[in-house]
Amino acid sequence: MIEGIFVEGLIYGIMVLGVFISFRVLDFPDLTVDGSFPLGAALMAQCILMGVNLWLALLIAFAGGVLAGTVTALIHNHLKVPNLLAGILTMTMLYSINIRVLGNRANVPLLNQETVLTKVTDRLTGIVPDDYILLVFFAVVTIVIKVLLDLFFRTDLGMTIGAMGNNEQMVISQGVNPKTLKTIGLGLSNGMVALSGAFAAQYLGFADVGLGQGIIISGLASVMIGEFLIMKSNRISVLTLCAVLGSICFYAVMYVGRYYGYVVKMTPNDLNLIKGILIIVLLVLTQSKKLKKTAVRAVVKND
Amino acid sequence: MIELKNVSMIFNQGTVNENQAISGINLKVREGDFITVIGSNGAGKSTLFNLIAGSITPTTGTISLNDRNITRDPEYKRAKYIGRIFQNPLLGTASNMSLEDNMMITYRKGFKWLRRSLNHKMRESFRAELVQLRMGLEDRMKENLALFSGGQRQALTLLMMVLSRPELILLDEHTAALDPKNAQIVLELTNKFIADYKLTAMMITHNMSHAIEYGNRLLMMDKGEIIFEAHGEEKQELTVEKLIDKFHQIRHKSFENDRTLLSEE
Numbered sequence A: 001m002i003e004g005i006f007v008e009g010l011i012y013g014i015m016v017l018g019v020f021i022s023f024r025v026l027d028f029p030d031l032t033v034d035g036s037f038p039l040g041a042a043l044m045a046q047c048i049l050m051g052v053n054l055w056l057a058l059l060i061a062f063a064g065g066v067l068a069g070t071v072t073a074l075i076h077n078h079l080k081v082p083n084l085l086a087g088i089l090t091m092t093m094l095y096s097i098n099i100r101v102l103g104n105r106a107n108v109p110l111l112n113q114e115t116v117l118t119k120v121t122d123r124l125t126g127i128v129p130d131d132y133i134l135l136v137f138f139a140v141v142t143i144v145i146k147v148l149l150d151l152f153f154r155t156d157l158g159m160t161i162g163a164m165g166n167n168e169q170m171v172i173s174q175g176v177n178p179k180t181l182k183t184i185g186l187g188l189s190n191g192m193v194a195l196s197g198a199f200a201a202q203y204l205g206f207a208d209v210g211l212g213q214g215i216i217i218s219g220l221a222s223v224m225i226g227e228f229l230i231m232k233s234n235r236i237s238v239l240t241l242c243a244v245l246g247s248i249c250f251y252a253v254m255y256v257g258r259y260y261g262y263v264v265k266m267t268p269n270d271l272n273l274i275k276g277i278l279i280i281v282l283l284v285l286t287q288s289k290k291l292k293k294t295a296v297r298a299v300v301k302n303d
Numbered sequence B: 001m002i003e004l005k006n007v008s009m010i011f012n013q014g015t016v017n018e019n020q021a022i023s024g025i026n027l028k029v030r031e032g033d034f035i036t037v038i039g040s041n042g043a044g045k046s047t048l049f050n051l052i053a054g055s056i057t058p059t060t061g062t063i064s065l066n067d068r069n070i071t072r073d074p075e076y077k078r079a080k081y082i083g084r085i086f087q088n089p090l091l092g093t094a095s096n097m098s099l100e101d102n103m104m105i106t107y108r109k110g111f112k113w114l115r116r117s118l119n120h121k122m123r124e125s126f127r128a129e130l131v132q133l134r135m136g137l138e139d140r141m142k143e144n145l146a147l148f149s150g151g152q153r154q155a156l157t158l159l160m161m162v163l164s165r166p167e168l169i170l171l172d173e174h175t176a177a178l179d180p181k182n183a184q185i186v187l188e189l190t191n192k193f194i195a196d197y198k199l200t201a202m203m204i205t206h207n208m209s210h211a212i213e214y215g216n217r218l219l220m221m222d223k224g225e226i227i228f229e230a231h232g233e234e235k236q237e238l239t240v241e242k243l244i245d246k247f248h249q250i251r252h253k254s255f256e257n258d259r260t261l262l263s264e265e
Helices: A002-025 A033-050 A054-079 A083-101 A116-124 A130-154 A156-166 A168-173 A178-204 A215-229 A236-264 A268-302 B045-053 B099-106 B120-131 B150-163 B180-196 B208-213 B232-236 B240-251 B256-261
Strands: A107-109 A206-208 B002-011 B019-029 B034-038 B060-065 B082-085 B168-172 B201-204 B217-222 B225-231
Touching (some): A002 A130, A002 A156, A002 A215, A033 A054, A033 A215, A054 A116, A054 A178, A130 A156, A130 A178, A130 A236, A156 B099, A168 B099, A215 A236, A236 A268, B019 B045, B034 B045, B045 B082, B082 B150, B099 B120, B099 B150, B208 B240, B225 B232, B225 B240
Parallel strands (some): B034 B201, B168 B201
Antiparallel strands (some): B002 B019, B002 B060
16 A cells, blocks of 8 residues: 555656746746646547557657647747746646547546556566556656656757756847747646656546646645755756655655545545645745845855 | 948837837948947947847848848847847856856857767867866856856856857946956956957947947947947047047037946046
């Protein structure tokens, strides 16, 4: 049972890495995530029902997310819509699209269907203890994605995207169109979110149009927990590791809340309130941390 | 080189806030020119730079580079051949990245692909270039730029821009936000680089003695027009007093208000 705590954190960790790209690297608060996560789940579910090759299905889910991110970027870039509103627009439109993808239904169960997870379980049975198969699989998947992301952000293109989030004028001065970089960044971010949704649907055994509700808050909370727990660094590999660890911590807390919350008379419906309060507490803590630092610096300077 | 023909810029045209920032400017920048631009606040110096760099499009008139019309080219396209340094030293570099990463991004202009260019050989060449600044930065290649001072960052921005060999460089009061010592260092570096690399440059300054000391041409702007221009020997013979007299002669008004703005050292 205990491995379930970590599995969720790892599956959603892929989504958290996506949120990390938009919020932290691009400095673009992208709410498309709430729509692209269930989009990935819906595309995966429909592909499974249609008998599409499972690896191709994962690719289709990823591509769907890339498309969603691109739409947000296009709305923001070409219609001069503020970034928050552009994300909300795409997210709202995706709600209808997701229901369409699911075949005009709000929920599609995947029980007794062959999924990537059943295939992996078949393959690994006997090699890895049954209880830990999914844990091992998702640990490998998430780490591979994290490493690929690290490599991407060490390339010339990746570094330029990182510089844009910090200083857009610098990128313009280098003769690069920031609109192109934003499109690439948001596409990548939402592609990963959709991929995470595709895995989540298989893990949960269903795809639901409401899967994405509040996912952006969970993602942001995870990113912040990761940043809070681990020291600051400018190395992308450390930052992505923070995001994944933050996700594992966050979903472990949520898991405990869901299964053992009844002890303090908490129901699963209270979790969204808890998430919000958690973010506020983290904000307060990071700010007081910063204030302390500046206070120390001021004292040192005065000496 | 760069030629401005009858360029005007009107902000908020047709509203009560209509503001003619530039009126009918004609300017030809020749290769190898180092032009200093002076004028009081609101004279249109920065607007002129924005027009040349492409951050704004003129209301009327054309801008051409080597006889090619670039009036409607966006800023990022022009940035490939026009380098620019702002007053704010933070605008030229990314704070959250290391010095070597910053240099990697800026050493070559234009879109970058999925390659990893930063290797040992490149680090060595960056190190060699950094030595020119004589700030000891070559030993701090892995440090984040947030740890560097404004003067160091401005000197870096200058070096990185020079390395990309732009056809024209625009210096928008790039030493104004620095303390006097660093301002002097950056200014000396600027002058050295322009001479060493035979660059074409335009520099806005509030300091009249700098405007006279540096460069081969001087433009004085007021109310969106170029009211006085000096080059060659005429410029060399200028003094701050003569400049103020000139302004008075042309505009028939006192320079007193501007005296406070244009420091004389």
